[in-house]
Amino acid sequence: MSSITHPNPYASWETRGFWEGAGRDQLVLQKCNTCGLIQHRPRGVCAHCLDSSSLVHFVASGRGSIYSYTVTEQNQAKGFAEACPYTMAYVTLDEGPRLLTVIVDCEPDAVEIGMSVVADFVSQERDDDERFAIPVFRLA
Ligand SMILES: [Zn+2]
Numbered sequence: 195m196s197s198i199t200h201p202n203p204y205a206s207w208e209t210r211g212f213w214e215g216a217g218r219d220q221l222v223l224q225k226c227n228t229c230g231l232i233q234h235r236p237r238g239v240c241a242h243c244l245d246s247s248s249l250v251h252f253v254a255s256g257r258g259s260i261y262s263y264t265v266t267e268q269n270q271a272k273g274f275a276e277a278c279p280y281t282m283a284y285v286t287l288d289e290g291p292r293l294l295t296v297i298v299d300c301e302p303d304a305v306e307i308g309m310s311v312v313a314d315f316v317s318q319e320r321d322d323d324e325r326f327a328i329p330v331f332r333l334a
Contacts (some may be wrong), residue, residue, distance in 0.1 A: 198280060199273030200328040212236045212299040217325035219315045222256045223289055229334060234291035256313035258287040265297065265302040281287050281305050285331055298330045310334035 197303035205213045217224025218310075224241035225232050227248040239246040250275055269275055281297040283305065298314065303325035312334045 196276045197276040197298070197316070199268070200316060200318065201327050202320060203328070205324065205326065208238050209236045211237045212325075215251070215253065216315050216327040216329050218315070220285075220329065220331055221256045221313045221334065222251050223254045223287070223291060224249050225252055229307075232289045232291060234287070234293055255288045255319040258285040258293070258311055258313075260284075260297070260305065260307055260309045260311060261286045261292055261304050262307060263297065265305075283331070285311055295327070296330045297332065304333070 196321050203209070203213050211224070212222050223232055223234050224236055226243060226245060227250060229243040229293060230242060231242040232238055236251075240249060261284040263281055265279050265281055266274075267279045269278055274280075279302050281302045283297050284292045285295055286292050296332040299313065303332070311331040312330050313316075314332050316330055317327045320326065
């Protein structure tokens with residue numbers, strides 16, 4: 195089983211905290227201090243109350259459970275073709291948000307809905323000074 199070679203992420207002003215956190219092996223989410231919503235994907239405003247002034251980043255537990263998954267048998271995209279079959283999943287984080295990710299280091303038929311998973315991070319080689327990583331998950 196080969197690993198996916200992920201494309202390098204681009205960090206916008208909204209996503210920079212998430213990618214930089216992953217580069218430190220931390221899963222970083224946003225919390226709205228006005229209404230309490232914890233959100234992912236990173237945004238410039240709260241998805242619930244639309245407040246843009248009270249969003250803070252915090253380091254999440256990196257723990258969650260598999261909400262749903264699919265096994266990708268074919269993908270011709272560069273970096274993904276060699277990794278087939280691989281398991282893509284929505285993980286419900288312990289903090290609430292769901293994250294689309296890849297389940298690594300297990301055979302696809304070992305994955306079941308509801309299984310506990312924990313985040314891991316795939317460092318990205320870059321030709322700039324950024325230090326990013328891709329969050330993936332493995333069975334806990
Ligand atoms: Zn809010």
